[in-house]
Amino acid sequence: MTAFTFSLPALAETTPPVALAIHGGAGTIDPEKMSDEKRQAIAAKLDEALTSGYRLLQNGGSALDAVEAAVRVLEDSPLFNAGVGAVYTWEEGHELDASIMDGATLEAGAVAGVRTVRNPISLARKVMTDSPHVMLAGEGAEAFARSQGVEMVPNSHFDTESRLKSLKEAKEKILAREGVSHQAAVESLESEFKMGTVGAVALDSTGTLAAATSTGGMTAKRWGRVGDSPVIGAGTYADDAVCAISATGHGEYFIRYNVAADICARAKYQGILLAEAADEVILKRLKQAGGTGGVITLDPEGRVAMPFNTEGMYRASIDAQGNKQIAIWQSVIEP
Numbered sequence: 001m002t003a004f005t006f007s008l009p010a011l012a013e014t015t016p017p018v019a020l021a022i023h024g025g026a027g028t029i030d031p032e033k034m035s036d037e038k039r040q041a042i043a044a045k046l047d048e049a050l051t052s053g054y055r056l057l058q059n060g061g062s063a064l065d066a067v068e069a070a071v072r073v074l075e076d077s078p079l080f081n082a083g084v085g086a087v088y089t090w091e092e093g094h095e096l097d098a099s100i101m102d103g104a105t106l107e108a109g110a111v112a113g114v115r116t117v118r119n120p121i122s123l124a125r126k127v128m129t130d131s132p133h134v135m136l137a138g139e140g141a142e143a144f145a146r147s148q149g150v151e152m153v154p155n156s157h158f159d160t161e162s163r164l165k166s167l168k169e170a171k172e173k174i175l176a177r178e179g180v181s182h183q184a185a186v187e188s189l190e191s192e193f194k195m196g197t198v199g200a201v202a203l204d205s206t207g208t209l210a211a212a213t214s215t216g217g218m219t220a221k222r223w224g225r226v227g228d229s230p231v232i233g234a235g236t237y238a239d240d241a242v243c244a245i246s247a248t249g250h251g252e253y254f255i256r257y258n259v260a261a262d263i264c265a266r267a268k269y270q271g272i273l274l275a276e277a278a279d280e281v282i283l284k285r286l287k288q289a290g291g292t293g294g295v296i297t298l299d300p301e302g303r304v305a306m307p308f309n310t311e312g313m314y315r316a317s318i319d320a321q322g323n324k325q326i327a328i329w330q331s332v333i334e335p
Helices: 036-058 063-075 120-130 138-147 161-177 182-187 251-256 259-270 274-289
Strands: 003-007 019-027 096-102 108-114 135-137 197-203 209-215 236-239 243-249 293-298 312-318 323-329
Touching: 019 036, 019 063, 019 243, 019 293, 036 063, 036 197, 036 312, 036 323, 063 096, 063 120, 063 197, 063 209, 096 120, 096 236, 108 120, 108 138, 120 138, 120 209, 135 138, 197 293, 209 236, 209 243, 236 259, 243 251, 243 259, 243 274, 251 259, 251 274, 259 274, 259 293, 274 293, 293 312
Parallel strands: 108 135
Antiparallel strands: 003 323, 019 197, 019 312, 096 108, 096 209, 197 209, 197 243, 236 243, 243 293, 312 323
């Protein structure tokens, strides 16, 4: 019930190692409330996204190509909070965020609050490669998208009945508690309303690492709220010497604690394994602060770690040895 594990043919010793990990969000994922059909559908979509990126790596494609391809599959699925299936804002629309980073050059691109871009991750890459900037937001990002020929869709393209139901539930709870303050009412919402992201990290045959993250944000968000997903160092980070990281969780905490960059810095300057650094931040520092979520991490040797401090995290990976895993639940290690 907790994981699906497969064995792939062993890689030839002369073949440079490649690896890929993806996530589809973390949070309160109750196995008792999830039907077998939904579980199987999620596992199948994670497998499709993983396969799409890994095939590119096997054929000599770049880490950037792999993470973009994997994230696009998840953005096009209504099962995850990114692209189609993105949560609704307070005004019953969708505002999407995404970022991507090249570990070889430390170049990065990000977009925030876009409403009519089918695949925000592809626009984020365009920002990195075809603009002098790192982050574009709102109408400016949309104008840039049109100038680049990026596929545009009506905002209704991202609609789903399940997310609309969640918005109505969230608004009802917020309005019932707003006698104290809007801030307190939002903070009191269950974690399922506050998070949901997709992401990917990859190592290609040249030794280059890359990371990408995309999200619809927080249910019932207002005033152009932006979370950690498009913030380089918070939700996404890559450096060939140390790490590729994509995060999912309560974005305000991931921004405040600079989670992705902090994990990378701990591994780099303390000389510890990336997996150990990720555990320190996610299972101890972040959890003790009240922050919920998880990360997928990949080091230069193709070792994967995917710690989370919530009930579950949708995730899948193929490491440098060809070991493949698709998982949803796992017991959390207490600090």
